[in-house]
Amino acid sequence: MSIAPVLHSVEVKAPPARAFELFTSHMGKWWPKGKTLAPNPHADIVMEPRPGGRWYERDAAGNERQWGKVLAWEPPGRVLLGWQLNGQWRYDPDFLTEVELSFAALAGGGTRVTLEHRNLERYGADAEEYAGKLRGGWPTFVGHFAQYTDNQT
Amino acid sequence: MTYASAALESLGALGDPTRRAIFERLAAQPSAVVDLARGLPVSRPAVSQHLKVLKEAGLVREISHGTRRIYSLDPRGIGAMRRWLDSHWTSALDAFRQFADEYPEQEPDR
Numbered sequence: 001m002s003i004a005p006v007l008h009s010v011e012v013k014a015p016p017a018r019a020f021e022l023f024t025s026h027m028g029k030w031w032p033k034g035k036t037l038a039p040n041p042h043a044d045i046v047m048e049p050r051p052g053g054r055w056y057e058r059d060a061a062g063n064e065r066q067w068g069k070v071l072a073w074e075p076p077g078r079v080l081l082g083w084q085l086n087g088q089w090r091y092d093p094d095f096l097t098e099v100e101l102s103f104a105a106l107a108g109g110g111t112r113v114t115l116e117h118r119n120l121e122r123y124g125a126d127a128e129e130y131a132g133k134l135r136g137g138w139p140t141f142v143g144h145f146a147q148y149t150d151n152q153t
Numbered sequence: 154m155t156y157a158s159a160a161l162e163s164l165g166a167l168g169d170p171t172r173r174a175i176f177e178r179l180a181a182q183p184s185a186v187v188d189l190a191r192g193l194p195v196s197r198p199a200v201s202q203h204l205k206v207l208k209e210a211g212l213v214r215e216i217s218h219g220t221r222r223i224y225s226l227d228p229r230g231i232g233a234m235r236r237w238l239d240s241h242w243t244s245a246l247d248a249f250r251q252f253a254d255e256y257p258e259q260e261p262d263r
Contacts (some may be wrong), residue, residue: 012254
Protein backbone atom coordinates (compact mmCIF):
# COMPACT_ATOMS: atom_id res chain seq x y z
CA MET A 1 0.00 0.00 0.00
CA SER A 2 1.18 3.48 -0.64
CA ILE A 3 -0.10 6.59 1.07
CA ALA A 4 -0.98 9.62 -0.96
CA PRO A 5 1.93 12.03 -0.89
CA VAL A 6 1.71 15.41 0.78
CA LEU A 7 1.41 17.86 -2.06
CA HIS A 8 1.45 21.63 -1.79
CA SER A 9 2.27 24.52 -4.02
CA VAL A 10 2.71 28.23 -3.57
CA GLU A 11 3.28 31.03 -6.03
CA VAL A 12 6.05 33.51 -5.49
CA LYS A 13 6.86 36.67 -7.41
CA ALA A 14 10.51 35.80 -8.06
CA PRO A 15 11.53 33.92 -11.23
CA PRO A 16 12.46 30.23 -10.90
CA ALA A 17 16.22 30.66 -10.57
CA ARG A 18 15.74 33.17 -7.76
CA ALA A 19 13.03 31.13 -6.06
CA PHE A 20 15.26 28.07 -6.23
CA GLU A 21 18.11 29.96 -4.66
CA LEU A 22 16.01 31.49 -1.90
CA PHE A 23 14.45 28.17 -1.09
CA THR A 24 17.66 26.17 -0.95
CA SER A 25 20.34 28.57 0.24
CA HIS A 26 18.22 30.76 2.51
CA MET A 27 16.25 28.03 4.19
CA GLY A 28 17.56 29.08 7.61
CA LYS A 29 16.01 32.49 7.08
CA TRP A 30 12.53 31.45 6.10
CA TRP A 31 12.01 28.19 7.97
CA PRO A 32 9.68 28.78 10.90
CA LYS A 33 11.67 29.27 14.10
CA GLY A 34 11.21 26.55 16.66
CA LYS A 35 10.05 24.02 14.05
CA THR A 36 13.35 22.23 14.00
CA LEU A 37 14.92 19.28 15.78
CA ALA A 38 17.36 20.79 18.21
CA PRO A 39 16.35 22.32 21.54
CA ASN A 40 18.11 25.55 20.54
CA PRO A 41 16.75 27.69 17.73
CA HIS A 42 18.44 27.22 14.39
CA ALA A 43 21.01 29.74 13.20
CA ASP A 44 21.01 28.22 9.73
CA ILE A 45 19.62 25.35 7.71
CA VAL A 46 22.07 24.13 5.15
CA MET A 47 21.54 22.15 1.97
CA GLU A 48 24.88 21.28 0.44
CA PRO A 49 24.34 22.06 -3.25
CA ARG A 50 25.17 18.72 -4.85
CA PRO A 51 23.80 15.17 -5.01
CA GLY A 52 24.85 13.45 -1.82
CA GLY A 53 25.19 16.77 0.00
CA ARG A 54 23.99 16.90 3.57
CA TRP A 55 20.87 18.71 4.68
CA TYR A 56 21.12 19.88 8.27
CA GLU A 57 20.34 22.56 10.80
CA ARG A 58 22.97 24.33 12.87
CA ASP A 59 22.51 26.34 16.03
CA ALA A 60 24.41 29.46 17.07
CA ALA A 61 27.01 27.39 18.93
CA GLY A 62 27.73 25.34 15.81
CA ASN A 63 25.91 22.17 16.85
CA GLU A 64 24.49 20.33 13.87
CA ARG A 65 21.49 18.07 13.44
CA GLN A 66 21.13 16.32 10.16
CA TRP A 67 17.75 16.14 8.42
CA GLY A 68 18.70 14.14 5.37
CA LYS A 69 20.53 14.59 2.13
CA VAL A 70 20.32 15.98 -1.36
CA LEU A 71 19.40 13.32 -3.91
CA ALA A 72 19.21 15.46 -7.04
CA TRP A 73 20.33 19.03 -7.54
CA GLU A 74 18.96 20.54 -10.73
CA PRO A 75 18.69 24.34 -10.54
CA PRO A 76 16.58 26.17 -11.42
CA GLY A 77 13.81 23.63 -11.88
CA ARG A 78 14.12 20.87 -9.32
CA VAL A 79 15.69 19.63 -6.16
CA LEU A 80 15.08 16.21 -4.68
CA LEU A 81 15.75 15.75 -0.99
CA GLY A 82 15.92 12.72 1.22
CA TRP A 83 13.98 13.48 4.42
CA GLN A 84 15.59 11.08 6.86
CA LEU A 85 13.70 11.92 10.00
CA ASN A 86 11.91 8.91 11.36
CA GLY A 87 8.62 8.84 13.21
CA GLN A 88 10.40 10.14 16.25
CA TRP A 89 11.82 13.09 14.33
CA ARG A 90 15.32 11.71 14.69
CA TYR A 91 17.80 11.46 11.88
CA ASP A 92 18.16 7.87 10.74
CA PRO A 93 20.57 7.12 7.88
CA ASP A 94 18.63 3.94 7.09
CA PHE A 95 15.31 5.73 6.77
CA LEU A 96 14.38 7.92 3.85
CA THR A 97 11.31 9.58 2.44
CA GLU A 98 11.54 11.83 -0.60
CA VAL A 99 10.74 15.53 -0.72
CA GLU A 100 10.71 16.89 -4.23
CA LEU A 101 10.60 20.59 -5.00
CA SER A 102 9.88 21.88 -8.47
CA PHE A 103 10.10 25.47 -9.60
CA ALA A 104 7.98 26.27 -12.65
CA ALA A 105 7.90 29.62 -14.42
CA LEU A 106 4.56 31.46 -14.40
CA ALA A 107 3.35 33.71 -17.19
CA GLY A 108 3.68 36.83 -15.06
CA GLY A 109 7.35 36.22 -14.29
CA GLY A 110 6.82 34.46 -10.98
CA THR A 111 7.25 30.86 -9.99
CA ARG A 112 5.02 28.08 -8.86
CA VAL A 113 6.86 26.14 -6.18
CA THR A 114 5.47 22.65 -5.74
CA LEU A 115 6.41 20.35 -2.90
CA GLU A 116 5.77 16.64 -2.85
CA HIS A 117 6.63 14.60 0.23
CA ARG A 118 6.24 10.93 -0.67
CA ASN A 119 6.99 7.38 0.51
CA LEU A 120 5.06 8.11 3.68
CA GLU A 121 4.08 4.45 3.98
CA ARG A 122 7.66 3.89 5.10
CA TYR A 123 6.64 5.35 8.45
CA GLY A 124 4.75 2.09 8.96
CA ALA A 125 7.99 0.14 8.60
CA ASP A 126 9.65 2.47 11.05
CA ALA A 127 7.00 1.90 13.66
CA GLU A 128 8.41 -1.04 15.54
CA GLU A 129 11.61 0.66 16.54
CA TYR A 130 9.73 3.84 17.18
CA ALA A 131 7.27 2.19 19.51
CA GLY A 132 10.14 0.61 21.43
CA LYS A 133 11.71 3.97 22.02
CA LEU A 134 8.42 5.45 23.10
CA ARG A 135 8.26 3.10 26.07
CA GLY A 136 11.27 4.91 27.47
CA GLY A 137 9.36 8.15 27.63
CA TRP A 138 7.97 10.62 25.19
CA PRO A 139 10.62 12.37 23.19
CA THR A 140 10.72 16.07 23.74
CA PHE A 141 10.33 16.92 20.15
CA VAL A 142 7.17 14.92 19.72
CA GLY A 143 5.81 16.86 22.68
CA HIS A 144 6.71 20.09 20.98
CA PHE A 145 5.12 18.93 17.81
CA ALA A 146 1.93 17.87 19.52
CA GLN A 147 1.70 21.32 21.02
CA TYR A 148 2.30 22.82 17.63
CA THR A 149 -0.41 20.78 15.94
CA ASP A 150 -2.80 21.62 18.74
CA ASN A 151 -2.23 25.26 18.07
CA GLN A 152 -2.99 24.70 14.40
CA THR A 153 -6.38 23.16 15.00
CA MET B 154 -7.36 13.75 19.59
CA THR B 155 -4.57 15.64 17.99
CA TYR B 156 -2.98 14.54 14.75
CA ALA B 157 0.25 13.87 16.57
CA SER B 158 -1.25 11.75 19.31
CA ALA B 159 -3.32 9.79 16.77
CA ALA B 160 -0.13 9.11 14.87
CA LEU B 161 1.61 7.98 18.03
CA GLU B 162 -1.19 5.61 18.92
CA SER B 163 -1.14 4.11 15.45
CA LEU B 164 2.57 3.53 15.54
CA GLY B 165 2.46 2.21 19.09
CA ALA B 166 0.07 -0.55 18.00
CA LEU B 167 2.75 -1.73 15.62
CA GLY B 168 5.24 -2.28 18.41
CA ASP B 169 4.20 -5.93 18.67
CA PRO B 170 6.07 -8.15 16.16
CA THR B 171 3.03 -10.27 15.33
CA ARG B 172 0.88 -7.21 14.74
CA ARG B 173 3.60 -5.82 12.58
CA ALA B 174 3.68 -9.06 10.56
CA ILE B 175 -0.10 -8.91 10.14
CA PHE B 176 0.13 -5.28 9.11
CA GLU B 177 2.76 -6.09 6.50
CA ARG B 178 0.72 -8.97 5.10
CA LEU B 179 -2.31 -6.75 4.81
CA ALA B 180 -0.17 -4.13 3.11
CA ALA B 181 0.67 -6.72 0.48
CA GLN B 182 -2.88 -8.09 0.20
CA PRO B 183 -6.23 -7.71 1.94
CA SER B 184 -6.98 -11.01 3.66
CA ALA B 185 -9.38 -12.97 5.83
CA VAL B 186 -8.39 -14.14 9.33
CA VAL B 187 -7.98 -17.71 8.15
CA ASP B 188 -5.52 -16.65 5.45
CA LEU B 189 -3.52 -14.57 7.90
CA ALA B 190 -3.36 -17.36 10.48
CA ARG B 191 -2.10 -19.83 7.91
CA GLY B 192 1.15 -17.97 7.44
CA LEU B 193 1.77 -17.05 11.07
CA PRO B 194 2.85 -19.05 14.12
CA VAL B 195 -0.22 -17.98 16.09
CA SER B 196 -3.78 -19.23 16.44
CA ARG B 197 -6.77 -17.78 14.65
CA PRO B 198 -8.20 -16.29 17.86
CA ALA B 199 -4.83 -14.63 18.48
CA VAL B 200 -4.88 -13.17 14.97
CA SER B 201 -8.39 -11.88 15.60
CA GLN B 202 -7.24 -10.27 18.82
CA HIS B 203 -4.34 -8.54 17.07
CA LEU B 204 -6.67 -7.36 14.32
CA LYS B 205 -8.91 -5.84 16.96
CA VAL B 206 -6.00 -3.81 18.35
CA LEU B 207 -4.99 -2.72 14.86
CA LYS B 208 -8.56 -1.72 14.13
CA GLU B 209 -8.80 0.33 17.29
CA ALA B 210 -5.58 2.10 16.36
CA GLY B 211 -7.15 3.00 13.03
CA LEU B 212 -4.63 0.96 11.05
CA VAL B 213 -6.85 -1.83 9.78
CA ARG B 214 -10.42 -1.96 8.59
CA GLU B 215 -12.85 -4.75 7.93
CA ILE B 216 -15.12 -5.25 4.97
CA SER B 217 -17.74 -7.98 4.64
CA HIS B 218 -17.71 -9.99 1.44
CA GLY B 219 -20.73 -12.26 1.76
CA THR B 220 -19.97 -14.43 4.76
CA ARG B 221 -16.27 -13.58 4.72
CA ARG B 222 -14.72 -10.67 6.50
CA ILE B 223 -11.79 -9.24 4.65
CA TYR B 224 -9.27 -7.11 6.47
CA SER B 225 -7.22 -4.43 4.78
CA LEU B 226 -5.11 -1.48 5.83
CA ASP B 227 -7.02 1.59 6.84
CA PRO B 228 -5.39 4.53 5.12
CA ARG B 229 -6.71 6.81 7.87
CA GLY B 230 -4.38 5.35 10.50
CA ILE B 231 -1.14 6.13 8.77
CA GLY B 232 -2.98 9.17 7.53
CA ALA B 233 -2.43 10.71 10.95
CA MET B 234 1.27 10.79 10.23
CA ARG B 235 0.51 12.19 6.83
CA ARG B 236 -1.67 14.97 8.24
CA TRP B 237 1.13 15.77 10.66
CA LEU B 238 3.49 16.38 7.77
CA ASP B 239 0.81 18.05 5.72
CA SER B 240 0.23 20.68 8.35
CA HIS B 241 3.96 21.09 8.79
CA TRP B 242 4.65 21.69 5.09
CA THR B 243 1.70 24.01 4.75
CA SER B 244 3.13 26.41 7.28
CA ALA B 245 6.68 26.00 5.98
CA LEU B 246 5.72 26.83 2.39
CA ASP B 247 3.64 29.72 3.57
CA ALA B 248 6.63 31.08 5.42
CA PHE B 249 8.73 30.61 2.30
CA ARG B 250 6.28 32.50 0.10
CA GLN B 251 6.19 35.38 2.53
CA PHE B 252 9.97 35.46 2.79
CA ALA B 253 10.56 35.23 -0.97
CA ASP B 254 8.02 37.92 -1.79
CA GLU B 255 9.51 40.32 0.71
CA TYR B 256 13.12 39.61 -0.11
CA PRO B 257 14.81 42.58 -1.85
CA GLU B 258 15.52 41.75 -5.47
CA GLN B 259 18.77 43.61 -5.70
CA GLU B 260 20.45 42.32 -2.57
CA PRO B 261 23.55 40.30 -3.42
CA ASP B 262 23.34 36.62 -2.66
CA ARG B 263 24.20 35.62 0.87
